[in-house]
Amino acid sequence: MSNCRRFPRVPTPRSRLLSRTIHCLLAAGMTSVSLPALAQSETDAEATPTELDAVEVTGSYSRSLEQAVDIKRYSIGFSDSIVATDVADFPEQNLAEALQRMPGVTIQRNKGLGSTVNVRGLPSDYTHVSINDLATASGSGGRDVEFDIFASEIIQQVTVVKSPTAADEEGGIAGSVKISTARPFDYSDRKLVATLEGAHNSISEENDPKFSFLAADTWGDWGALVSFSKARRTNRTDATSGINFRPMSRFLGASDGRGEQAEAVLERDAGLVIGDRTDTDETNLIVFQDKVGDRVFLNEQDKWGATTSLQYRPGNHFSLTFDAMVGGYDTTEDEYDAAAYSASSRSTLDTIHEYDADTLSRYGMVVLRDVSYTATQHEFLSKERINETDFAQYSLAMDWNGGAWDLDALIGYSGAEKTLDYSNLKHVAYAPSRTRWTGRSGETVPSADPDTIDMYDAADRYLFEAYETTLEKTSDDKYAAQVNAARSFDLAFLPALRSAQFGGRYTDKSKERSYGERKIGGPSADDNSWVDSRTLADSPLQWIGDIVPGGDYGMKDLRWQQVDNGYARGFFRYPGFSTPFDDSQFYRVDEETTSLYAMADFAFDVGSVPVAVNAGARYVDTSVQSFGYHPVQNPDGSTGYTDTPVSQAGGNTDVLPSLNLSAELSGGLLLRAAASETLIRPALTDLAYKRTASWSSYRFTDGNPDLQPTYAKQWEVGLEKYLDNGGLLAASYFRKRIDGVVISSLTGVVEDVAVYNANGTLAGHYDFDVYQPVNASGSYDVDGIELIAQLPLGGLHSALEGFGINANYTMLESSLAGESDLGISTPMPGLAEKTYNVTAYYENERFDTRVSYNHTDEYVESIGYNLYPIWRDAYGQLDLSIGYRLTDSVKLSLKGINLTDRATTGYTMDPSFPTMYELSGRRISLGIRFDL
Structure with a gap:
């Protein structure tokens, strides 16, 4: 579910937060904003928010941080975000590892690979996960999502919501991880991105390939986007x-002579005298x-x-x-x-x-x-x-x-x-x-x-x-x-x-x-x-x-x-x-x-x-x-x-x-x-x-x-x-x-x-x-x-x-x-x-x-x-x-x-x-x- 209208672009989103800006957001029924390029003047703040907008991938890490700060600033509750540049350009092996740099987010590792996400130290099954506003299945049968199955290259934006609103499907005791994939009108012009990568592991000494691409275009009222990622590890x-x-108790509880021998060895070699070898509170x-x-x-x-x-x-x-x-x-x-x-x-x-x-x-x-x-x-x-x-x-x-x-x-x-x-x-x-x-x-x-x-x-x-x-x-x-x-x-x-x-x-x-x-x-x-x-x-x-x-x-x-x-x-x-x-x-x-x-x-x-x-x-x-x-x-x-x-x-x-x-x-x-x-x-x-x-x-x-x-x-x-x-x-x-x-x-x-x-x-x-x-x-x-x-x-x-x-x-x-x-x-x-x-x-x-x-x-x-x-x-x-x-x-x-x-x-x-x-x-x- 999207609770927000998005604002027309302006040259920079780093505008001063004015009272009229807040009022304008609320008047539009907004409780969270993907990226409002908000007005730099009182006139702009009073403009009617009609044009849809989105995170623009610039290829600049500092710019992606600014975008994430704007998402945080104009959300009504506590949240933190990362956007596509931050997701794709950091060294990571999957989506879980891309998220670990967010405030309060840690990951569980399995044999060197990030697998599940913990928010604010709570277990991973306390976190609610959605993709494009739809709660996500992963085959685990639990509430936790196995993030290692998702390639980070197909993700456009991730927001971790830490204080839910009534409109959220489920707040999650730890928080909600909201993932968005890219859409064609996220880009003002035709877009084509392709990445080739080879990785080397120091223990296996194997070289692993990875390939991804994204293509998007709009034609009048219509737009289409496809993305694909494939990797071997x-x-x-x-x-x-x-x-x-x-x-x-594993040995002392045995009834075939092994229990008696264990009891004797404990007394002989460690001076431990067992009162009742069948009493597990003791053994x-x-x-x-x-x-x-x-x-x-x-x-x-x-x-x-x-x-x-x-x-x-x-x-x-x-x-x-x-x-x-x-x-x-x-x-x-x-x-x-x-x-x-x-x-x-x-x-x-x-x-x-x-x-x-x-x-x-x-x-x-x-x-x-x-x-x-x-x-x-x-x-x-x-x-x-x-x-x-x-x-x-x-x-x-x-x-x-x-x-x-x-x-x-x-x-x-x-x-x-x-x-x-x-x-x-x-x-x-x-x-x-x-x-x-x-x-x-x-x-x-x-x-x-x-x-x-x-x-x-x-x-x-x-x-x-x-x-x-x-x-x-x-x-x-x-x-x-x-x-x-x-x-x-x-x-x-x-x-x-x-x-x-x-x-x-x-x-x-x-x-x-x-x-x-x-x-x-x-x-x-x-x-x-x-x-x-x-x-x-x-x-x-x-x-x-x-x-x-x-x-x-x-x-x-x-x-x-x-x-x-x-x-x-x-x-x-x-x-x-x-x-x-x-x-x-x-x-x-x-x-x-x-x-x-x-x-x-x-x-x-x-x-x-x-x-x-x-x-x-x-x-x-x-x-x-x-x-x-x-x-x-x-x-x-x-x-x-x-x-x-x-x-x-x-x-x-x-x-x-x-x-x-x-x-x-x-x-x-x-x-x-x-x-x-x-x-x-x-x-x-x-x-x-x-x-x-x-x-x-x-x-x-x-x-x-x-x-x-x-x-x-x-x-x-x-x-x-x-x-x-x-x-x-x-x-x-x-x-x-x-x-x-x-x-x-x-x-x-x-x-x-x-x-x-x-x-x-x-x-x-x-x-x-x-x-x-x-x-x-x-x-x-x-x-x-x-x-x-x-x-x-x-x-x-x-x-x-x-x-x-x-x-x-x-x-x-x-x-x-x-x-x-x-x-x-x-x-x-x-x-x-x-x-x-x-x-x-x-x-x-x-x-x-x-x-x-x-x-x-x-x-x-x-x-x-x-x-x-x-x-x-x-x-x-x-x-x-x-x-x-x-x-x-x-x-x-x-x-x-x-x-x-x-x-x-x-x-x-x-x-x-x-x-x-x-x-x-x-x-x-x-x-x-x-x-x-």
Whole structure:
């Protein structure tokens, strides 16, 4: 939905904010503006806003910053924007990385690639995302959008709205990311832009191509635009990971003699006397390493995206626009894993070489740092993940202005389909070995036991366990229709009322998921002859440095041999093999939402201070229907499912008020304030009937159709100083009180569940905990301060002409978001207390350069076993962009990502217990851009 009319162009948008300008905006029913080229004189301010306008891509970074400042200045609420020049010219690999330089925006990285976006430190699924005013599907089934599927080249403008109005579809507890693609009338003349680029990764040593173009033209009342982007990315990540805590209940709870031995070793080597080895409240306070893995990932991506826009605009009072956005994101990730699973079901403690009763003593915890085990499960895993995502979005928008009335309407569809084909070739060797923490990870070495092995050089000891396959297909679809009407007023008896706006929206969203798995144990169906008879040495092996490009493993001085995934897929998948879908794993969730809103805009003077106010409320009615197969317990203790699908209805109704205010205290000094109540709905995957099993952890995880939305009451106040040279200084304080946070909670126990070994033999019967997502009771607060400084430096001295700084800083503080089952207080997972971005730039007519550093403070990534907080370390990345314009229409660019080759690291509870260390390398690209 577009709530704004746009203004005729004038030579510069850096005009003084006058009272009449605010009044003119409100009279047009405007609550946010794409880019008002506002009047520089009182006469211009009184002009009737009839001509549509938009962000113009100039190729200048400083100009794009000025445009973003104008968008912020003339919005009624708190927001920040970037425009096409900033999106395309900065070094980035996808849209997520383009957004990370915005105030309060951080990104989640996965093996060196930005994937999802966090606003103001809150989790990514607290952010509402729309493209061309249509909420976007990504195939994840959650509310978060996987930004890595979108190419940044097809994006024209992104605005992050942090204080919603009643007209917004959904405010999002963190905020709303509003993405716009280009339209033909955004350009005053015919436009043709093409870019060619090649990038080099320092670890994989591969060269990746990227190509994009945009073409737009208008013919009288008609206009058309097409854009296309295609890129290939090959990235290698070397990592040590999987080094999480495991509670000693894993061994002490065993009833086959292993529990007694573990108890004896704890007393002998560490002086720890166990009162009751079946009491998990006691045994969960003694921890050891779960697993140490040396891993190499090779991620190959093919991404393409295209947009089309057709516009009919017979005059300044009517426009009809069809927008289409389609694309595909295909990845193949090979993972080669040499791992030692200390918590093997056959193993127990042999010798404790070192323990730590001091580091976590405040929690009463003892950590076994260096231990020899009786039967470690050594694994060679060749994993292959093939992920194919196709997305499409179509919308038809109408805008009409009839004097005092404005009317806009939209119908649209957004959908994504994702297929995930996963396989894992698993060979296992059980043998004594020794596992311990090292400086930045962990390691497994031979123990003193005579039957120990060098896990990296014993291929004949590794027995084939299974070639595991899974297949998952999901579809995520959303249909929407909306209409909005605005009426401007000039009432003698109520001069402050400038406009009223009202409207409604209907959305129909659904997610459907099919899933199946099958294990191969031999050369044909129902043949398990390879299990425990075929060894790793029976397959052709290659050194890890030869399987993947880039040479030897870079994390440690290690070399090992494994089976290439290409060979595994061709050999182990016998003719006619397929992975069938399991009916019991199917689920579907349908969600319908009807919303109505009304709001009004007021403008008046308090003394000599012009004030603008937007106030309104939205009524939202949501209904949910969840279909699936309800889990039941079979007489033998195993898990079964109902023979026919069952369904459950849910829903909620809400009234969400909002208030936004701005006042110009003096020339260029703006006071803003905002208050609202907003919500974010649960992920559709959490609402679904489904059960997943973790056999090694003795845990079931169910969906919960009774989940309610998470709510937030929030307010913000800030000062913004707009400088005559296009600069900005801003500071704001915000506070959010969040209720109904969705957490995973123990909701039941299934007793005597049969657990089977890979060869089909019964491992035993165990009690399984059942965890479900639930709305946590109580509330918690998030407080934050946000600072922005955008300073062109030319005004300080003529020698600094062309230089500038663009920086922002966000600091957060939250009350207790929850506790682990051990009573350990933790901040909200995903919430980083401090983030900042600093960009220094210089540009002239021919040359430009930008150096950017972005930093995210450490945060809790997850809570292992609901017991031990796992932290992601603070991360900072240095990026560089250099451009030289050969002619007015041809530009060369050199870009560097992660120039300092920063590693991604994490730890459990204390940095002396590292959980991961990942290197994804630096990326250097060279490109040429044609702008005709």
